[in-house]
Amino acid sequence: DTAVSQTPKYLVTQMGNDKSIKCEQNLGHDTMYWYKQDSKKFLKIMFSYNNKELIINETVPNRFSPKSPDKAHLNLHINSLELGDSAVYFCASSQGGVGGDIQYFGAGTRLSVL
């Protein structure tokens, strides 16, 4: 069983569209994260949720809205997609509070905005 799974793996869309990426973890962890990895492979935190509560919200455009229906799921919705949003988005989870504990990553969603 995949511990942290993301769907879709690839997402190709036009500028201005709205899209969602889903993430699920079956590790029983309390904390989940969204990271963005740009073309230079730089991995940067976007959001973190602990038990469905938003605890980290880095400087991210408000077109990005995370939603956590339960502690095993953290989805990312993106409105009005722009060319600069093209990147690989990773979901991760950890047992304890933010950081400190080992974070387990999904395989990533490669978003291409045309």
Place this chain on the structure above:
Amino acid sequence: EDQVTQSPEALRLQEGESSSLNCSYTVSGLRGLFWYRQDPGKGPEFLFTLYSAGEEKEKERLKATLTKKESFLHITAPKPEDSATYLCAVQGSGSGNTPLVFGKGTRLSVIA
């Protein structure tokens, strides 16, 4: 602001040629330093966590060490399957929730 700098950006080794990757960091109190491996098209895979200066951890051909300013990932007699990007990340012990801050990684290629 917490920062991580990794060097070199890319490293090409012959099979069996040992070397080290460097991770320099500045952080307001270190809560943990993490090493991850990332294969193309995949998510980062956890390797080690180090918490205090002087600490060392080993796994197969890899050994991670930590000082107050940097960490090294030593690779002994590497094999082609060790080819990957190695990421270093730190977490500071600032107030509130502090996220992991990643370096840009070192892309390692091991040639048979």
